[in-house]
């Protein structure tokens with residue numbers, strides 16, 4: 321098994337945190353997105369779609385979605401459970417993960433990829449060229465704001481997103497909030513006490529510290 325990673329990118333960071341929480345060692349290779357190494361021939365042989373993360377299994381299977389990789393690792397290393405123990409908890413984890421990806425992550429991605437010079441002609445991840453649409457920057461900012469409001473309401477009534485236990489939903493949302501903070505410059509968390517409380521708790525976890533330093 322080999323994990324293809326890049327420390328500056330949100331999607332592989334979720335997987336890195338899962339690996340650290342499970343306390344396992346997986347051979348890891350960094351693919352430098354800043355120098356476009358993902359588009360080079362060597363990495364395209366690993367994943368023709370040219371994105372990270374990839375988890376390459378010993379039989380040649382490639383898992384190229386962070387959520388799928390989390391599921392695979394959860395089956396291999398069930399403890400500590402990050403994807404739920406009961407039907408209700410499992411469903412809440414998937415629900416908050418989907419909210420995070422579809423509302424928060426896509427919002428942050430719209431801001432970053434349509435507003436930054438570095439992503440000219442690369443407004444969508446992967447190898448297909450896409451021109452930037454500047455109007456998506458403002459839309460993305462609004463979507464991030466609404467997402468953080470939604471997190472705040474949930475975290476005001478619940479210690480973690482899926483209930484009283486830390487889970488992959490928190491990992492996904494924690495990484496996404498950090499991505500949104502970097503993408504929009506000013507801090508979307510300001511004025512959201514419950515999100516701030518929860519961010520501090522996640523940031524202090526030893527596995528999160530180890531995976532993000």
Ligand SMILES: N[C@@H](CCC(=O)N[C@@H](CS)C(=O)NCC(=O)O)C(=O)O
Pocket residue numbers: 329330331332353358370371372373384385386387442444445446447
């Ligand atoms: N849905 C995928 C997202 C993969 C993705 O978009 N990865 C980004 C980094 S966060 C990437 O590799 N970008 C390279 C590029 O756009 O060229 C997942 O969750 O793993």
